[in-house]
Amino acid sequence: MVSEKEAFRTTVLIADDSEPNREILSEFLEPEGYTVVLAENGEQALAHFDSERVDLALLDVMMPKVTGFDVCKTLKANPETRLIPVVLVTGLTQSQDRIRGIECGADDFLSKPVAREELLARVRSLLRLKQFTDELENAETVLFSLALSIEAKDPYTGGHCDRLSKYSVALAERLGLREELRVALRRAGIVHDIGKLAVPEHILLKPGPLNPEEWVIMKQHPVFGERICSPLKSFRHVLPIIRHHHEKMDGSGYPDGLKGEQIPLTARVLTAVDIYDALTTERPYRKALPPGEAFATLQEEATRGWWDPDLVKELQATLTASEPASLTTTL
Numbered sequence: 001m002v003s004e005k006e007a008f009r010t011t012v013l014i015a016d017d018s019e020p021n022r023e024i025l026s027e028f029l030e031p032e033g034y035t036v037v038l039a040e041n042g043e044q045a046l047a048h049f050d051s052e053r054v055d056l057a058l059l060d061v062m063m064p065k066v067t068g069f070d071v072c073k074t075l076k077a078n079p080e081t082r083l084i085p086v087v088l089v090t091g092l093t094q095s096q097d098r099i100r101g102i103e104c105g106a107d108d109f110l111s112k113p114v115a116r117e118e119l120l121a122r123v124r125s126l127l128r129l130k131q132f133t134d135e136l137e138n139a140e141t142v143l144f145s146l147a148l149s150i151e152a153k154d155p156y157t158g159g160h161c162d163r164l165s166k167y168s169v170a171l172a173e174r175l176g177l178r179e180e181l182r183v184a185l186r187r188a189g190i191v192h193d194i195g196k197l198a199v200p201e202h203i204l205l206k207p208g209p210l211n212p213e214e215w216v217i218m219k220q221h222p223v224f225g226e227r228i229c230s231p232l233k234s235f236r237h238v239l240p241i242i243r244h245h246h247e248k249m250d251g252s253g254y255p256d257g258l259k260g261e262q263i264p265l266t267a268r269v270l271t272a273v274d275i276y277d278a279l280t281t282e283r284p285y286r287k288a289l290p291p292g293e294a295f296a297t298l299q300e301e302a303t304r305g306w307w308d309p310d311l312v313k314e315l316q317a318t319l320t321a322s323e324p325a326s327l328t329t330t331l
């Protein structure tokens with residue numbers, strides 16, 4: 001079991017090819033209770049992130065082979081490490097270094113020679129920020145786990161949420177949607193049905209068709225879902241997708257009966273992908289349709305006034321294009 005001391009341990013990585021510099025920084029940090037790990041170069045620094053938890057990195061910019069800039073860039077490009085604060089340690093007058101550091105995603109800079117008080121103040125404030133983002137991430141993780149627990153109840157929907165996220169992001173990229181909307185779609189793919197938590201199991205898992213009273217409850221799941229996720233500020237672009245993922249273009253959907261462009265574009269994107277994935281997955285009452293037939297059905301239903309016909313076309317183009325980046329990577 002992890003001891004209490006261990007759980008609250010804060011680890012700072014110091015990467016510098018100069019031993020005296022590493023020593024000075026450790027001497028400032030260790031008496032304050034930080035655990036310090038040392039790296040003599042960029043390669044060693046990156047290896048530490050693979051093998052242990054690091055809460056903050058202090059990187060000298062000039063190191064042989066893999067520089068502090070390279071390490072910073074690598075950390076910020078990886079979803080697992082991008083929220084770890086990185087402080088670049090630069091020469092006093094190197095404004096070029098700072099510009100390059102900003103481009104690499106550095107969170108802060110310290111000038112050599114590093115002053116003790118300044119170092120401690122920067123480290124403290126960056127760690128405080130990190131704590132907030134960690135808490136936010138934890139909240140997000142709880143929501144994702146809850147959402148996936150609903151998916152797990154239905155053996156026929158295995159992997160549905162994951163595919164929904166990936167295909168929606170790929171379609172959003174094709175449409176040129178800005179990053180925050182793409183991130184919202186990735187999240188909505190996972191949590192869109194989280195409101196089903198509030199739907200009783202005898203309705204949710206009923207093998208036959210629902211009666212009118214049961215439908216009234218089932219149709220509330222987007223509203224419940226919006227309510228569950230609404231305390232999270234970072235989910236503000238996700239909420240409209242959750243609420244409106246069962247609307248139809250002709251106004252016959254639920255919960256609000258919105259029509260056409262009244263339905264947020266992101267919700268229309270998720271709906272098109274949701275229906276496509278449902279058609280191409282095996283269900284108790286029918287076999288999975290091949291992609292061509294699924295798109296023919298989607299287009300027919302779009303003509304009937306249910307789905308956005310342009311988005312159906314764009315989705316088909318997205319999924320038939322060779323390997324869209326989002327189908328293999330995560331945001």
Ligand SMILES: [Fe+2]
Pocket residue numbers: 192193221245246
């Ligand atoms: Fe739903």
